Amino acid sequence: MDLLRDLLDKQVVDRRQVKIGKVDGLVAELRHGKPPRIVAVELGSITLARRLGSRPGRWVAWLAARLGGERHAEPHRIAWKKVRNIGVDIEVDVDVRRTAIFDWQDWLRDHIIGRIPGA
Amino acid sequence: MASVNLEHLAGRRVLSLRGKSVGHIEEIRAERDGDDLVVTEFHVGIFAAFERLSASAIGVAMLDLFGLRHRDCLYRIPWEKLDISDPTRPRLRCTLEQLSHMKAGIDGKGKAWSSNSLRHVMASSVWKIALTVFLCASGVGTVLWYMTGAQPPFSNQDQQFEGPVDVAHGELVFAAGDCASCHATPGQSDRLKLGGGMALASPFGTFRPPNISPDPVDGIGAWTVTDLANALLGGVSPERQHYYPSFPYTSFTSMTAEDVRDLHAYLRTLPKVSGRAPPHDPAILFGIRRSMGIWKMMFFRQGTTSARLDGDPVHDRGAYLVESVSHCAECHSTRNAFGAIKSDTRFAGGIDPQGTGFVPNITQHRLSGWTENDIATMLKTGETPSHGRVGSSMADVVTNTAMLPDSDRQAIARYIKRLPPIATPRP
Amino acid sequence: MKKLLEISLGIVTSVGGFLEVGSMATAAQAGATFGLRLIWAILLGTICIIFLVEMAGRFAAVSGHTIADGIRERFGFNTFLWPLLATLLVNFMVMSAEIGGVAIAADLATGIGFQWWAIPVAFLAWLFLWKGTFGFIEKGVAVLGLVTLCFVVAAVMLKPDWKQVAAGAVPSLPDHDAESYWFMAVSILGASISPYLFMFYSSGAVEDHWDKTYLGTNRAIAGLGMSFGGTISVSVLIVAALVLGEHGVNQVDDYHQLPLLLIPIFGFWGFVLFVASLAIACFGAALEIALQQAYLVAQGFGWTWGEDRKPREDPGFCSVYTISLLLAAIPIGLGLDPLKLTIFSMAVTAASLPLTVVPFLFLLNDERYVGDHRNGMISNAAVIFVIALGFVLAVVAIPLQIFGGS
Known part of the structure; x- marks a missing residue:
C-alpha cells in the first residue's frame, strides 16, 4: 500500500458511517532492527496545522488547549487496530460519540445552533 | 519506543550523509506483516510524485518535452537506509554510491521501471497526450505568430498615394505634426536637421526617434509615399517590423492620404543628415518587436480616430488636427499598465511618461477660464491668459504651431474648448 | 420516463445556477458598450463550463467523491489549502454580489435604498437553508428561475439582425475603448466559468446519490443545461445591445438603468419581469454559493455534510453557511456598489x-477514481485550454482590473 496516496487525507467514517474527519496524520513507531510500524491515525486541526509548519502547529495547539482544555491539547488518535476497511473511505471501529473529536460540534449545537428556532 | 508522524515526511528533502540533497520524498510504501502494517520503502524523486498523482504518462511526456528526464528521477530507498527519527530532516544512512543501486527509472532499455500497469498506460496514451500538447501548442503558436506579424497595410500600387503634391502644404503638416520636436538632432538649433537620436524615457524603456532626413542610407530618402503611409497610418516599417507606440501612429493613423503625400514631398526637400540614432533600449519584454503585435491587437485600430465631429467646419478641422496630426492626447492623457491611453482620461492630463512632472489637464475641467482666443494665442506666442508662458516640451510644440495659419490655430482652440470636462486623474 | 424527468429537472436546475447577477450584469454592460461584439465571450465561456461540469459530474458519479475531496486526497492538505482559500474568497465576493443583486431588485421594487436590504436578504437565504432540503432548494428555486426566459422572448421579439448576432459569435477586435473591451471579455468569462458552479454540481451529484448509471444523464444535463444558460446570457446581451444602445446608454454604470432593458418590449410588465428575474436568479445563486461554502469546508476537513440533515445534527456545516451569509451581507450593507463588486468579482473569478x-x-x-471513464483526448484538451485561458486571464485581468476597469 502507498501510504501517502491510499491513506493520507482520505475520509474517515466511524462504525455508524458518520463522517468524522480526514486522515490528517499517520503515526509510526520506530523499532530497533525492524521496520517502522503504523500505530495510529491522527485527526484534527492540530495535526493539520503542524503539517503547515511548526509555528502554526504551536499556535493551534495552544488555542485548542485554551478553548478545549487538557483533552484537546494533543491531536485525536485512533489506534491502527481499529481500522476495519480501507476503500473509498477509511472505516474505523469507533463510535464518534465516545471520542473527543466532535466535542466542538457538540458545543456548537448546545450553545448556539440548538438555540436557534427550527434547528 | 519513539513514534513519528509520517505525514511530515511528505515532500521533505532527503539529505545524504554529506548533507547533499538527494530529492524529495513523494511516497511511503507499506506492507502487511501479520496484523501490522509496516513501512518498507520510501520513494524519492519526481517520478514518484507522478506515480502518486497517477500522472506518469503526462509527467514523463512533459519531462521529455523539456529534455529534463534523467536518471535521478526515482529512488526507492529501503526503510533501514533512511533515518526518520526527525521527520522534518530525513537523512540517508548509506552513501550516494550505495544509493545508486536503488535507482529505478526509465533508463532507455525500460527494464528497471517496475510497474507493469504504468508501462501499459504509457504505451497506450503517451503519444496521444504528447500529440495533443504538441498540437495545442503549435496551434496557439501559429495563430499568435500569424496575428502578431507586421503586415504593411498599403501596397506600392495603392492609387490613393499618387497624384499631384503640394510641398507648401506638406510644410504645414510637418509643423502641425510637431515632427521636429522629436526627430530633430538634439544639441543644435536647426529644427529641420532630422537626424534623430533624442532619448525618450518611459516606463517601457528608452526610445530614440530615428533619422528621418532624406539621407538614402541613414535616413528615409529611399522611402516611397507608401512606406511613409505604412509607418504613419499602420505603424509598420518598410522592413515589416512593428514600430513602438512611442511613435504616435495611434493618432496619425487617421491622417488623410493627401496629407501623407504632401508631407512626404516636403520631407524630401530638407537637408540630408548622415548617421543613425543609437538603438532603442526597451524594457525586457518589449525587446521582442513582435510583442508590439499583441499590443497593437489590444490597443491599436488602424484608421480609427477618437475625434468627435459636430458639423461645424472649424470645429471638425480642429478635431482632425488635435486627434490625428498634432496628436495632443498622446501627452495630455494618462496611460494604463500597458502604456496605452486610458480612454476615460483622454486630454485630462496625467503623469508625464518621461517622469519629469505632470502634464496639464486640457479639458474644460481646468481650461474653463480660457477663451478660444486665449488658446489660439497660446499656440501662437506661448503666452497664457495669466501672462505666463508655457514651458518645457510645450514650448517646442508652440514653435511648430506658431507656423500654422491662424485658421488652424482657431480650429484647434475651438475643438479643445468644446472638450467635455474630465476630472484630472489622481496619480 | 423517470430519466427524462430527471434530465429536464437537471437542466432547469443548471439554468438556474448558470444565470446570476454576474452573467446578467456583464452581459448587459457588454451589450450596451460594445453591441453584439462580445457574444463570442459568452459562447466560449459556456463551452468551457460544459466540459468542466460534465467532468465534475462524471467524477462524482463514478468515484463517489466530490471534486474538493479529490483535490485534498490526491494533492495533500498543504496543496489543497490554496484552491480552498482562493475558492472561499472568490465565493465570498460572488455571494456578496448576489446578495447585492437581490437587494437591487428590492430597491427597484420599493424605492428603499439597496443597502437596507442586505441583511434581510441574507436572513431570508439563511432561513431557506436552515429549513429547506437540498431538493427543495435545488428544484424550487430553479423552477422559479425559468422567469429569466423572458429575456429570450424579449431578444426574439426585438428581431435582431441575426447575421450580426452570428458575426458577434466570432471573436473580433475592439474598435474603441480597447482596455474596457478586454476587461469586459474577462469578466464575461469569469461569470460563465464559475468554480462554484462545477464544485456545487459535484456536491449535488453526491447528495443525489448518483452512480455510474447517471453518466448519460450527467452528459445531457451538463450539455443542455449550460447551453440554455448561455442562451439566456446571450439574450440579455442582445437585449442590452438593441435597447440600451437605442436609448443612447452606452455605459451601464448605474443599476437603475437596468430595468430599461425590458420596459420598451413589455411595458410596465417588463419592469416587473426584470425585477423578478434579477431577484430570483440572484437569490438562487446566493443560496447555492452559501451551500457551496459549507460543502467546501466540510468536505475539506472531512466533516459530515448534507443539506438534508437537520441543523441540530450538523452544527459545523450549518455554522459555515450561517457565517458566510452574514459576512457576505456586510459589504452590501455598508453601501458598496453591487454592480462594481459584481464586475470586479467576476474578473477575480476568472x-x-x-x-x-x-x-x-x-x-x-x-x-483509481474514474476507472474506464477517464477523460478522452477532447476533454483533456478542453481542460488544458481552460487552464491556459485561466493563466492568460490571470495575467491580463489583474492589470486591467487596476488600470482599465473602472
Whole structure:
C-alpha cells in the first residue's frame, strides 16, 4: 500500500458511517532492527496545522488547549487496530460519540445552533 | 519506543550523509506483516510524485518535452537506509554510491521501471497526450505568430498615394505634426536637421526617434509615399517590423492620404543628415518587436480616430488636427499598465511618461477660464491668459504651431474648448 | 420516463445556477458598450463550463467523491489549502454580489435604498437553508428561475439582425475603448466559468446519490443545461445591445438603468419581469454559493455534510453557511456598489481558475477514481485550454482590473 496516496487525507467514517474527519496524520513507531510500524491515525486541526509548519502547529495547539482544555491539547488518535476497511473511505471501529473529536460540534449545537428556532 | 508522524515526511528533502540533497520524498510504501502494517520503502524523486498523482504518462511526456528526464528521477530507498527519527530532516544512512543501486527509472532499455500497469498506460496514451500538447501548442503558436506579424497595410500600387503634391502644404503638416520636436538632432538649433537620436524615457524603456532626413542610407530618402503611409497610418516599417507606440501612429493613423503625400514631398526637400540614432533600449519584454503585435491587437485600430465631429467646419478641422496630426492626447492623457491611453482620461492630463512632472489637464475641467482666443494665442506666442508662458516640451510644440495659419490655430482652440470636462486623474 | 424527468429537472436546475447577477450584469454592460461584439465571450465561456461540469459530474458519479475531496486526497492538505482559500474568497465576493443583486431588485421594487436590504436578504437565504432540503432548494428555486426566459422572448421579439448576432459569435477586435473591451471579455468569462458552479454540481451529484448509471444523464444535463444558460446570457446581451444602445446608454454604470432593458418590449410588465428575474436568479445563486461554502469546508476537513440533515445534527456545516451569509451581507450593507463588486468579482473569478481547474487534469485521468471513464483526448484538451485561458486571464485581468476597469 502507498501510504501517502491510499491513506493520507482520505475520509474517515466511524462504525455508524458518520463522517468524522480526514486522515490528517499517520503515526509510526520506530523499532530497533525492524521496520517502522503504523500505530495510529491522527485527526484534527492540530495535526493539520503542524503539517503547515511548526509555528502554526504551536499556535493551534495552544488555542485548542485554551478553548478545549487538557483533552484537546494533543491531536485525536485512533489506534491502527481499529481500522476495519480501507476503500473509498477509511472505516474505523469507533463510535464518534465516545471520542473527543466532535466535542466542538457538540458545543456548537448546545450553545448556539440548538438555540436557534427550527434547528 | 519513539513514534513519528509520517505525514511530515511528505515532500521533505532527503539529505545524504554529506548533507547533499538527494530529492524529495513523494511516497511511503507499506506492507502487511501479520496484523501490522509496516513501512518498507520510501520513494524519492519526481517520478514518484507522478506515480502518486497517477500522472506518469503526462509527467514523463512533459519531462521529455523539456529534455529534463534523467536518471535521478526515482529512488526507492529501503526503510533501514533512511533515518526518520526527525521527520522534518530525513537523512540517508548509506552513501550516494550505495544509493545508486536503488535507482529505478526509465533508463532507455525500460527494464528497471517496475510497474507493469504504468508501462501499459504509457504505451497506450503517451503519444496521444504528447500529440495533443504538441498540437495545442503549435496551434496557439501559429495563430499568435500569424496575428502578431507586421503586415504593411498599403501596397506600392495603392492609387490613393499618387497624384499631384503640394510641398507648401506638406510644410504645414510637418509643423502641425510637431515632427521636429522629436526627430530633430538634439544639441543644435536647426529644427529641420532630422537626424534623430533624442532619448525618450518611459516606463517601457528608452526610445530614440530615428533619422528621418532624406539621407538614402541613414535616413528615409529611399522611402516611397507608401512606406511613409505604412509607418504613419499602420505603424509598420518598410522592413515589416512593428514600430513602438512611442511613435504616435495611434493618432496619425487617421491622417488623410493627401496629407501623407504632401508631407512626404516636403520631407524630401530638407537637408540630408548622415548617421543613425543609437538603438532603442526597451524594457525586457518589449525587446521582442513582435510583442508590439499583441499590443497593437489590444490597443491599436488602424484608421480609427477618437475625434468627435459636430458639423461645424472649424470645429471638425480642429478635431482632425488635435486627434490625428498634432496628436495632443498622446501627452495630455494618462496611460494604463500597458502604456496605452486610458480612454476615460483622454486630454485630462496625467503623469508625464518621461517622469519629469505632470502634464496639464486640457479639458474644460481646468481650461474653463480660457477663451478660444486665449488658446489660439497660446499656440501662437506661448503666452497664457495669466501672462505666463508655457514651458518645457510645450514650448517646442508652440514653435511648430506658431507656423500654422491662424485658421488652424482657431480650429484647434475651438475643438479643445468644446472638450467635455474630465476630472484630472489622481496619480 | 423517470430519466427524462430527471434530465429536464437537471437542466432547469443548471439554468438556474448558470444565470446570476454576474452573467446578467456583464452581459448587459457588454451589450450596451460594445453591441453584439462580445457574444463570442459568452459562447466560449459556456463551452468551457460544459466540459468542466460534465467532468465534475462524471467524477462524482463514478468515484463517489466530490471534486474538493479529490483535490485534498490526491494533492495533500498543504496543496489543497490554496484552491480552498482562493475558492472561499472568490465565493465570498460572488455571494456578496448576489446578495447585492437581490437587494437591487428590492430597491427597484420599493424605492428603499439597496443597502437596507442586505441583511434581510441574507436572513431570508439563511432561513431557506436552515429549513429547506437540498431538493427543495435545488428544484424550487430553479423552477422559479425559468422567469429569466423572458429575456429570450424579449431578444426574439426585438428581431435582431441575426447575421450580426452570428458575426458577434466570432471573436473580433475592439474598435474603441480597447482596455474596457478586454476587461469586459474577462469578466464575461469569469461569470460563465464559475468554480462554484462545477464544485456545487459535484456536491449535488453526491447528495443525489448518483452512480455510474447517471453518466448519460450527467452528459445531457451538463450539455443542455449550460447551453440554455448561455442562451439566456446571450439574450440579455442582445437585449442590452438593441435597447440600451437605442436609448443612447452606452455605459451601464448605474443599476437603475437596468430595468430599461425590458420596459420598451413589455411595458410596465417588463419592469416587473426584470425585477423578478434579477431577484430570483440572484437569490438562487446566493443560496447555492452559501451551500457551496459549507460543502467546501466540510468536505475539506472531512466533516459530515448534507443539506438534508437537520441543523441540530450538523452544527459545523450549518455554522459555515450561517457565517458566510452574514459576512457576505456586510459589504452590501455598508453601501458598496453591487454592480462594481459584481464586475470586479467576476474578473477575480476568472483569474482564480487555474487553481481549481488544474486538478481536473489529474483527477479525471486517474484510474483509481474514474476507472474506464477517464477523460478522452477532447476533454483533456478542453481542460488544458481552460487552464491556459485561466493563466492568460490571470495575467491580463489583474492589470486591467487596476488600470482599465473602472
